Amino acid sequence: MSLSAKLKYKFMKDYGAPALMSLQGLKRRRSRPTPSAFGPPLESNARLKEILTRHYYLSRFVPGVKKVAWVTSGAPVELLRVFDFYTIYPENHSALVGAKKQGAEYCGIAEGDSFSQDLCSYARIDLGHMLSGKSPAGKLPKPDLLFCSNNICQTVLYWYKAISQELDIPLIHFDAPFVSDRQSEADIRYMAQQLQDMIPILEQVSGNVFYMSDLEAVLKRSQDSSRTWGNILKAMQAKPAPMTIFDAFGHLAPIVSLRGLPVAQDYYNILAEEIDDRVSKGIGAIRDEKYRLIWDNIAIWYKVRYLATFFAERKMNFVTATYTNAWAETIDHLNIKDPWNSMARTYGQIILNNNLKHRLGLMRRMIDDFSVDGMVMHSTRSCKPYSVGQYDLRKAISTSLNLPSVIIDADIADERVWSEQQIQTRLEAFCESLEDTNRG
Amino acid sequence: MADLFFGGIDVGSLSTEAVIINSEEQVLAEVVLITGVNGSEAAQKALNQALELAELAQSQIAALTSTGYGRASVPFATGKTTEISCHGVGAHHLFPSTGTVIDVGGQDSKVIQIDDRGHMLDFSMNDKCAAGTGRFLEVMADRLELELDELSNPAYITGPSTPISSTCTVFAESEVISLLAKDTPREQIVNGLQRSIVNRIWSMVVSIGIHGEVTITGGVAKNQGLIKVLEEKLGQKLNVPKNPQTVGALGAALIAKRHHSDSTST
Numbered sequence: 001m002s003l004s005a006k007l008k009y010k011f012m013k014d015y016g017a018p019a020l021m022s023l024q025g026l027k028r029r030r031s032r033p034t035p036s037a038f039g040p041p042l043e044s045n046a047r048l049k050e051i052l053t054r055h056y057y058l059s060r061f062v063p064g065v066k067k068v069a070w071v072t073s074g075a076p077v078e079l080l081r082v083f084d085f086y087t088i089y090p091e092n093h094s095a096l097v098g099a100k101k102q103g104a105e106y107c108g109i110a111e112g113d114s115f116s117q118d119l120c121s122y123a124r125i126d127l128g129h130m131l132s133g134k135s136p137a138g139k140l141p142k143p144d145l146l147f148c149s150n151n152i153c154q155t156v157l158y159w160y161k162a163i164s165q166e167l168d169i170p171l172i173h174f175d176a177p178f179v180s181d182r183q184s185e186a187d188i189r190y191m192a193q194q195l196q197d198m199i200p201i202l203e204q205v206s207g208n209v210f211y212m213s214d215l216e217a218v219l220k221r222s223q224d225s226s227r228t229w230g231n232i233l234k235a236m237q238a239k240p241a242p243m244t245i246f247d248a249f250g251h252l253a254p255i256v257s258l259r260g261l262p263v264a265q266d267y268y269n270i271l272a273e274e275i276d277d278r279v280s281k282g283i284g285a286i287r288d289e290k291y292r293l294i295w296d297n298i299a300i301w302y303k304v305r306y307l308a309t310f311f312a313e314r315k316m317n318f319v320t321a322t323y324t325n326a327w328a329e330t331i332d333h334l335n336i337k338d339p340w341n342s343m344a345r346t347y348g349q350i351i352l353n354n355n356l357k358h359r360l361g362l363m364r365r366m367i368d369d370f371s372v373d374g375m376v377m378h379s380t381r382s383c384k385p386y387s388v389g390q391y392d393l394r395k396a397i398s399t400s401l402n403l404p405s406v407i408i409d410a411d412i413a414d415e416r417v418w419s420e421q422q423i424q425t426r427l428e429a430f431c432e433s434l435e436d437t438n439r440g
Numbered sequence: 441m442a443d444l445f446f447g448g449i450d451v452g453s454l455s456t457e458a459v460i461i462n463s464e465e466q467v468l469a470e471v472v473l474i475t476g477v478n479g480s481e482a483a484q485k486a487l488n489q490a491l492e493l494a495e496l497a498q499s500q501i502a503a504l505t506s507t508g509y510g511r512a513s514v515p516f517a518t519g520k521t522t523e524i525s526c527h528g529v530g531a532h533h534l535f536p537s538t539g540t541v542i543d544v545g546g547q548d549s550k551v552i553q554i555d556d557r558g559h560m561l562d563f564s565m566n567d568k569c570a571a572g573t574g575r576f577l578e579v580m581a582d583r584l585e586l587e588l589d590e591l592s593n594p595a596y597i598t599g600p601s602t603p604i605s606s607t608c609t610v611f612a613e614s615e616v617i618s619l620l621a622k623d624t625p626r627e628q629i630v631n632g633l634q635r636s637i638v639n640r641i642w643s644m645v646v647s648i649g650i651h652g653e654v655t656i657t658g659g660v661a662k663n664q665g666l667i668k669v670l671e672e673k674l675g676q677k678l679n680v681p682k683n684p685q686t687v688g689a690l691g692a693a694l695i696a697k698r699h700h701s702d703s704t705s706t
């Protein structure tokens with residue numbers, strides 16, 4: 001490890017990044033005011049932005065100082081933290097590209113290199129980034145290691161394989177058998193063994209040694225932050241809800257990509273405090289909350305603002321979502337005293353690796369707990385594991401709970417998959433039926 | 441007290457309709473025009489013609505609801521409602537026992553479930569693709585050098601059909617071209633096309649379910665061939681309004697009347 005790189009990284013961490021953040025603060029104050037349908041914005045937004053900007057900014061100075069790993073959102077990253085990898089989440093980066101409405105551009109680059117349009121847009125954007133070097137975050141550090149798990153989809157494996165071949169770097173895959181009924185002891189053993197087998201290669205790539213006590217500390221932090229995140233989401237049961245799910249899509253970033261690091265825990269403590277304060281004062285995310293909705297599937301990153309405004313203007317607030325819940329749902333399975341088996345339980349049972357019956361039960365509970373009046377399902381072109389079964393789920397939920405619902409076809413990050421006229425008609429019709437149902 | 445009048449305007453992707461009703465919910469005038477490139481112009485023109493037919497002035501219209509994809513571009517509307525709700529209300533008015541409405545227009549097709557008051561309970565809508573809509577039939581009719589009216593010709597309904605396997609409009613068109621090149625009789629192709637549309641509509645019907653009587657609205661309801669194929673599949677008769685294109689505008693006028701009495705009675 002070169003001394004100068006190390007010094008530079010340390011300097012940037014302590015002085016460069018904070019200076020940049022204060023500049024950003026100046027810029028932010030001049031940004032547009034919130035439209036009147038919304039309540040006062042969350043003060044934590046500023047801190048969130050700071051953390052994420054700093055994370056991407058510092059990553060430029062990481063090569064030569066720390067080893068870099070690219071990680072999928074559902075992978076047990078805690079293990080990597082023990083070896084002090086600097087982790088980058090391509091999915092998170094792709095969502096950022098999508099939110100900046102640059103998804104089509106990056107996808108186009110990958111498609112030009114003969115990747116299929118049917119490939120998940122997170123993957124296409126990431127490959128587009130790799131091929132062109134472009135990024136709204138400036139520049140991402142090249143990975144030394146790839147770490148993926150098929151507990152979210154099979155796509156990530158092939159996507160990371162492509163990168164692994166291109167860069168000639170090791171790929172570690174955590175194979176999580178799909179839970180079609182319940183996890184078997186054999187499945188748990190199989191997963192736990194894989195995790196332990198990863199240690200030698202992680203030691204080799206990172207140059208650091210594995211200590212059980214380090215893993216325990218990371219797991220503890222990870223569990224604490226996930227629980228805090230879960231409590232923040234739970235606080236949205238309050239009427240009016242202190243934030244909208246569209247806010248939560250943003251505040252999700254640290255639990256996905258900084259999980260297990262102190263910064264994530266610190267951040268969620270701040271956010272939780274603000275949320276609790278809003279609840280106690282009765283401050284709502286939207287000015288006049290009349291209807292409460294549930295969202296299913298990943299965000300439509302290029303239309304978050306449009307959707308937030310569309311619903312806020314109609315006095316409708318999304319108070320819960322299967323997506324934001326995914327990083328809190330299984331955390332209670334984690335047991336610091338039994339790390340390997342409990343990691344297998346935690347990561348093996350996340351929503352996309354679990355069966356539809358489970359999802360149906362979960363959604364029914366959420367609808368009940370959060371006093372939900374209607375449901376919007378985003379059928380996303382990119383993500384088959386999330387979108388398959390939505391029609392059946394909708395039918396089961398609508399008929400048993402008599403809940404107005406709608407399915408819209410869009411994408412997570414490729415803004416070409418959007419037909420505003422059609423979606424607007426569907427959403428308005430949904431709102432009409434919601435109002436009709438409640439008028440009696 | 442002077443009688444009250446209500447209007448409904450449906451600015452669709454292909455056609456624009458205006459309907460005027462009185463407080464007894466009787467239809468005084470209905471007009472169908474081509475939307476063309478300017479939706480708001482078409483709306484004004486349709487309203488003017490309807491006013492003329494009803495012998496009314498615009499100021500006599502107490503409330504007017506706009507609907508259809510151009511609903512936002514009707515400046516004189518007092519409210520707007522989606523065509524999904526409007527077709528439900530209109531179909532319920534014409535055929536009160538309707539439980540399921542199938543609206544097949546130029547750009548969209550929808551299957552709507554309504555309750556015994558005409559309120560929409562659930563709906564399904566085609567995805568972005570034009571397959572399964574009137575536009576698909578227009579493209580194909582053009583390719584076959586047929587007028588839309590001719591699709592209802594009995595010769596194109598009975599007899600054998602050639603299956604069209606592509607559900608995509610672009611692919612189906614090239615399929616039709618190659619069938620023509622192979623001298624496949626035109627009536628067999630038309631028959632196949634009608635069936636392919638019905639299959640697309642059918643998947644929506646299945647997802648919403650058949651609830652009592654089924655009413656078909658929208659311009660495609662004028663296509664007798666399609667009606668026949670759909671009825672065969674449904675195993676029951678369809679309610680076909682005399683003027684299927686104006687059902688959305690009629691629903692809009694009825695909703696205008698409802699909103700008006702809601703706002704004046706409170």
Ligand SMILES: Nc1ncnc2c1ncn2[C@@H]1O[C@H](COP(=O)(O)OP(=O)(O)OP(=O)(O)O)[C@@H](O)[C@H]1O
Nearest residue numbers: 452453454455545546547548574575588658659660
């Ligand atoms: N005489 C006819 N015979 C057969 N089909 C017809 C006839 N006239 C119109 N159509 C069909 O009706 C379709 C138009 O329907 P309609 O006027 O209800 O559409 P729209 O309301 O403008 O469209 P949308 O509701 O999708 O915006 C045409 O595409 C055509 O297929």
Ligand code: SF4
Nearest residue numbers: 120152153155382383
């Ligand atoms: S969006 Fe779906 S398909 Fe894409 S990486 Fe995530 S889980 Fe996989």
Ligand SMILES: [Mg+2]
Nearest residue numbers: 452523545688
């Ligand atoms: Mg129409």
